[in-house]
Amino acid sequence: xxxxxxxxxxxxxxxxxxxxxxxxxxxxxxxxFLRIFYATTAEIxxxxxxxxxxxxxxxxxxxxxxxxxxxxxxxxxxxxxxGIFHCARNPYFINxxxxxxTPEK
Numbered sequence: 271x272x273x274x275x276x277x278x279x280x281x282x283x284x285x286x287x288x289x290x291x292x293x294x295x296x297x298x299x300x301x302x303f304l305r306i307f308y309a310t311t312a313e314i315x316x317x318x319x320x321x322x323x324x325x326x327x328x329x330x331x332x333x334x335x336x337x338x339x340x341x342x343x344x345x346x347x348x349x350x351x352x353g354i355f356h357c358a359r360n361p362y363f364i365n366x367x368x369x370x371x372t373p374e375k
Contacts (some may be wrong), residue, residue: 284354
């Protein structure tokens with residue numbers, strides 16, 4: 271069963287900075303980052319409960335090859351991506367960020 275997948279506006283913004291950073295480091299690397307990110311979110315939409323709950327009811331999926339993680343919430347048949355954060359970030363900072371983000375209804 272496939273779940274619907276949506277992104278909070280802040281989560282969409284989270285992906286822009288790493289894309290440009292990697293693209294500046296090496297042409298095409300930012301594109302690789304985006305491809306891996308979208309492949310990860312596609313896998314999340316197919317099997318969201320395979321990923322561990324890290325904080326409250328938020329799950330986390332690590333990106334391959336890049337030190338970033340996708341934080342998401344599963345609600346029945348819907349997945350909401352709350353943020354994409356660098357794995358070196360302080361967990362307290364990440365928890366605070368996702369707590370302050372709310373889905374638009």
